[in-house]
Amino acid sequence: MTKRIAILGSTGSVGTQTLDVVRQHPEQFRVEALSGGYNIDLLTEQVHTFRPKLVSVATKELAEQLQTQVSSETKVCYGPKGIEEVAASTDADVVITAIVGSQGLQPTLAAIESGKQIGLANKETLVSAGHIVMEAAQKKGVAILPVDSEHSAIFQCLNGERRADISRITLTASGGAFRDRSRDELHGVSVQDALKHPNWSMGAKLTIDSATMANKGLEVIEAHWLFNLPYDSIDVLIHPESIIHSYVEFVDHSVIAQLGNPDMRVPIQYALTYPTRLPLDTRPLNLAELSQLNFRKMDFERFPCLRMAYESGKLGGTMPTVFNAANEIAVARFRNGEIEFLDIETIIAHTMEQHEVAGNPQLEQILSVDAWARQFASNILL
Numbered sequence: 001m002t003k004r005i006a007i008l009g010s011t012g013s014v015g016t017q018t019l020d021v022v023r024q025h026p027e028q029f030r031v032e033a034l035s036g037g038y039n040i041d042l043l044t045e046q047v048h049t050f051r052p053k054l055v056s057v058a059t060k061e062l063a064e065q066l067q068t069q070v071s072s073e074t075k076v077c078y079g080p081k082g083i084e085e086v087a088a089s090t091d092a093d094v095v096i097t098a099i100v101g102s103q104g105l106q107p108t109l110a111a112i113e114s115g116k117q118i119g120l121a122n123k124e125t126l127v128s129a130g131h132i133v134m135e136a137a138q139k140k141g142v143a144i145l146p147v148d149s150e151h152s153a154i155f156q157c158l159n160g161e162r163r164a165d166i167s168r169i170t171l172t173a174s175g176g177a178f179r180d181r182s183r184d185e186l187h188g189v190s191v192q193d194a195l196k197h198p199n200w201s202m203g204a205k206l207t208i209d210s211a212t213m214a215n216k217g218l219e220v221i222e223a224h225w226l227f228n229l230p231y232d233s234i235d236v237l238i239h240p241e242s243i244i245h246s247y248v249e250f251v252d253h254s255v256i257a258q259l260g261n262p263d264m265r266v267p268i269q270y271a272l273t274y275p276t277r278l279p280l281d282t283r284p285l286n287l288a289e290l291s292q293l294n295f296r297k298m299d300f301e302r303f304p305c306l307r308m309a310y311e312s313g314k315l316g317g318t319m320p321t322v323f324n325a326a327n328e329i330a331v332a333r334f335r336n337g338e339i340e341f342l343d344i345e346t347i348i349a350h351t352m353e354q355h356e357v358a359g360n361p362q363l364e365q366i367l368s369v370d371a372w373a374r375q376f377a378s379n380i381l382l
Contacts, residue, residue: 002027002028002029002030003028003029003030003093003094003272004029004030004031004032004090004091004092004093004094005018005022005029005030005031005032005092005093005094005095005096005272006031006032006033006034006054006086006087006090006092006094006095006096006111006116007019007031007033007034007035007095007096007098008035008083008086008087008095008096008097008098008099008104008107008108008122009035009036009037009096009097009098009099009100009104009121009122010034010035010036010043010046010098011036011037011039011042011043011046012037012098012099012100012203013098013202013203013206013264014096014098014121014147014264014268015034015036015096015098016042017264017265017268018096018098018119018268018272019031019046019049019050020265021265021268021269021272021280022050023049024280024281025278028273028278029272031050031051031052032052032053032054032090032091032092033052033053033054033055033056033085033086033090033092034046034047034050034052034054034055034056034086035055035056035057035082035083035086035087035099035107036055036056036057037057037058038057038058038059038062040057040062040065040066043055043057043066044066044069044070047066047070047074048070051071051073051074052074053073053074053075053090054074054075054076054077054085054086054089054090055070055074055075055076055077055086056076056077056078056079056082056083056085056086057076057077057078057082058078058079059078059079060078060079062078063076063077063078063082080103080106080107083099083103083107084106084107084110086107087107087108087110087111087114087116088107088110088111088113088114088116089114092116093116093117094116094117094118094119094271094272095107095108095111095116095117095118095119096119096121096147096268096271096272097111097118097119097120097121097122097125098121098122098147099122100122100124100203100205100206101122101124101205101324101328102124102125102127102128102321102324102325102328102370104122104124104125105124105125105128105129105133105366108120108122108125108133109129109132109133109136109363112133112136112137112140112142113136113140115140115141115142116142117142117143117144117145118137118142118143118144118145119145119147119268119271119272120144120145120146120147120148120151120222120226120271121147121148121268123148123218123219123221123222124218124324124328126221126222126225126226127218127221127222127320127321127323127324128320128321128324128325128366128370129321129361129363129366130221130222130224130225130320131225131360132362132363132366133225134225144226145270145271145274146222146226146267146271147264147267147268147271148219148222148267149242149245149246149262149264149266149267150171150172150219150223150245150246151219151222151223151226151246152245152258152266152267152270152271153244153245153246153247153257153258153267154169154171154223154226154227154246154247154248154258155226156258156270157246157247157248157256157257157258158227158248159275161248161250161256163227163228165250165251165252166227166229166233166248166249166250166251167233167249167250167251167253168229168233168234168235168248168249169223169227169229169233169234169235169246169247169248169249170234170235170236170237170246170247170248170249171216171219171220171223171234171235171236171237171246172236172237172238172239172242172244172245172246172247173210173213173216173236173237173238173239173298174197174198174199174210174238174239174240174242175198175238175240175296176194176197176198176207176210176211176212176213176215177193177194177195177196177197177198177207177210177211178193178194178211179198179238179240182302183302183342186341186342187340187342188340189341191208191334191335191337194207194208194211194334194341195207195208197210197211198240199240199241199242199262202264204335205328205331205332205335208331208334208335208344209327209331211341212303212305212327212331212341212344212345213303213305213306214305214306214309214327214331214344214348216236216303216306216309217305217306217308217309217310217312217323218309218324218327220234220236220306220309220310220313221309221312221313221320224313231310231313231314235298236298236306237295237296237297237298238295238296238297238298239293239294239295239296240294240296241290241293241294242262243259243260243261243262243285243290243293244257244258244259244293245257245258245259245260245267246258259285260285261282261283261284261285263282263283265280265282266280266282304345304349305327305344305345305348308323308345308348308349308352309323311352312352315357316357316359317357317358317359317360317361318355318357318358318361318365318366318369319352319355319357321361321366321369321370321373322351322352322355322369322370322373323348323352324370325351325369325370325373325374325377326347326348326351326352326373326374326376326377327344327348328374329347329373329374329377329378330343330344330345330347330348330377331344333347333378339382340382343382346380346382347377347380347382348377350376350377350380351373351376351377351380354376355369355372355373
């Protein structure tokens with residue numbers, strides 16, 4: 001039976017790799033809808049190739065431009081409402097949420113409300129409103145399947161296991177572009193330097209988050225919600241080769257890990273095919289060729305963004321929303337040349353310090369706090 005798919009963020013790294021999986025298995029998958037932001041040329045190409053019924057772009061002007069370039073059988077919409085329409089209003093069975101940032105929250109909730117299975121690549125959704133999203137999914141009987149390689153690894157390691165038998169989980173981290181530099185060596189690094197990820201092909205924001213380790217912090221919070229584990233049971237370990245994607249230790253101290261070459265198409269495809277697997281045209285793992293794997297203990301002084309993520313998660317309520325929003329603004333300011341690389345963590349810290357946590361926030365309050373944090377982080381002078 002053909003599985004119908006909608007992709008939020010089809011022109012980004014995860015979105016394009018999802019379409020590569022679809023391209024390899026045309027008999028298994030049908031693309032129902034796409035949202036693609038501003039990359040109109042790539043989106044036009046995707047529409048011609050996959051012929052979705054619905055597509056969304058960022059603005060009305062782009063929608064009018066796209067409509068002249070695609071078949072009249074494809075409906076074109078735009079803006080936040082357009083993304084929500086892609087998420088919720090088609091016959092898609094699965095929605096891959098690959099939009100970067102907290103803008104993925106409301107479309108994900110809309111998809112859940114309409115009963116769609118979620119392939120979650122937008123970790124900020126659970127960071128900002130994990131309690132709301134997980135409660136909505138449970139209420140609707142909707143499965144949330146992780147697409148991030150680390151969470152997919154944990155998910156796979158737990159197949160057939162009792163959650164009560166988990167002692168702890170460990171998320172592995174490549175260490176990012178600056179893993180071999182001291183903090184003193186980070187002064188004056190450029191955006192181009194930060195975008196040179198040693199292992200993974202990712203979008204710009206995610207690659208910079210990897211260099212600060214903010215991304216791993218977001219993943220820790222995501223893991224807390226996905227696997228219903230306390231933060232003290234979630235560890236992070238630097239693993240430069242990115243071969244062990246994450247692992248689980250059980251109460252008897254046995255460990256199950258998931259291994260593979262760095263290739264996002266593997267966890268993407270698993271989220272689409274679970275509980276079965278399909279062949280994939282990717283490089284097989286050769287441990288003899290690798291000969292060794294390396295690991296380093298996490299240094300929270302070297303990577304304060306990860307420490308702040310843990311702190312925000314443990315405080316709970318609205319603080320993870322503030323952490324995420326401040327980080328998004330700080331990374332944007334760094335990419336625009338307004339601030340230095342190390343200023344990213346300073347902006348996050350200042351924003352968190354000025355926030356009074358509200359417990360168990362509802363969606364309206366989360367959106368309000370998110371807006372406040374963005375404004376505050378934007379106005380910090382360094």
